[in-house]
Amino acid sequence: MTQQPERDAQGFIVDLNTWTPTLAIEIASEEGIALTDDHWEVITLLRNFYMEFSISPAMRILVKIVKEALGEDKGNSIYLLTLFPQSPAKLASKISGLPKPTNCL
Amino acid sequence: MPNDNKQKPILIVNQSAPYGNANAKESLDLALASSAFEQALSILFTGDGIYQLLPKQSPDDIQSKNLLQMLKALPIYGVEQLYVDQQSLTERGITELDTQLPIVLVNSVEISRLYHDAQTVFRF
Amino acid sequence: MILHTLNKSPSNEALSEQLSQVIQADDQVILLEDGVYHSLLENNDTSHWLGIAAHVHALNDDLKARGLTSNNSAIKTIDYADFVRLSSECDKVIAWY
Structure with missing residues (x-):
């Protein structure tokens, strides 16, 4: 097994350039999540948003981004909670190799 | 004030250049966080704050996050207009601001109104 | 020859005024x-350091x-290497901040 890139105390990777899809699968499994196409849809949206704006969005904006890209069925907190239980914005950004959402209050 | 249902806005005033100190970043963090509470928010750039709006910022080599790139997310966070003090531009020899930002140039009368209309003013 | 470094924006007028009093045409400014x-x-105002300094x-x-x-x-x-070279070429460095 290859050496994992450096992670912080909460499991977020330190250098964003070290993220790979394989790493995403590993982080997800640590959290008890087996990644499906539905997860990858959200991961891709999050990573694109971060690449454009350098911001890891908190929940309200994550819902908005997903709603705009994938529609009402998926753009709601219940759907996102099913994919990424308890704290979707935090968990999804961790798996996506992004920083912890800063404006999580 | 139980009878006052209309939310009066927060005004954030940016008067600091982007990378020399942490003011610009802290201001942006407040703007993004306010949005989570659906607060009506106005943002004014004046004085050295307008340097935040110059195009083609590339701060990788000074180990900073690109604040211009982050400002571009404000419309998604519900801030549809960025007010910019026209006079501050002239004084600093600035002729071009980033074209992707929703910039509205304002004069001193309009700036005064922004301050008076706001319930709370934060200056950075 | 003096090397002057200036790390504040033009809105710090007092700083520019003080520098303007001190600077000579052959000094270096970074x-x-x-x-x-x-x-x-x-x-191009010759009473302002920008109008005085040649370098x-x-x-x-x-x-x-x-x-x-x-x-x-x-x-x-x-770049930083030039900064170091200029510092060593000048008699002294004054930091305006």
């Missing part, structure tokens, strides 16, 4: 951090970070 915003200004430089990393390419031909873009 603009760094928010000092690089001076490169947006044209000033004004600006640090490339700080220009680039702030979206400034030195289109002011009077100001030369330099």
Whole structure:
């Protein structure tokens, strides 16, 4: 097994350039999540948003981004909670190799 | 004030250049966080704050996050207009601001109104 | 010959005034951090340091970070190695901040 890139105390990777899809699968499994196409849809949206704006969005904006890209069925907190239980914005950004959402209050 | 249902806005005033100190970043963090509470928010750039709006910022080599790139997310966070003090531009020899930002140039009368209309003013 | 470094924007007028009193034409000036915003200004006023100094430089990393390419031909873009070289060539360095 290859050496994992450096992670912080909460499991977020330190250098964003070290993220790979394989790493995403590993982080997800640590959290008890087996990644499906539905997860990858959200991961891709999050990573694109971060690449454009350098911001890891908190929940309200994550819902908005997903709603705009994938529609009402998926753009709601219940759907996102099913994919990424308890704290979707935090968990999804961790798996996506992004920083912890800063404006999580 | 139980009878006052209309939310009066927060005004954030940016008067600091982007990378020399942490003011610009802290201001942006407040703007993004306010949005989570659906607060009506106005943002004014004046004085050295307008340097935040110059195009083609590339701060990788000074180990900073690109604040211009982050400002571009404000419309998604519900801030549809960025007010910019026209006079501050002239004084600093600035002729071009980033074209992707929703910039509205304002004069001193309009700036005064922004301050008076706001319930709370934060200056950075 | 003195090397002056300036790391504050033009809105710090007191700083520019003090520098203007001290500077001589053959001195070197290096603009760094928010000092690089001076490169947006044209000033031929011989009572202002920008109009006095013949050798004004600006640090490339700080220009680039702030979206400034030195289109002011009077100001030369330099890197950290140039900064070190200029420091060693001058009798002393005064930091204006």
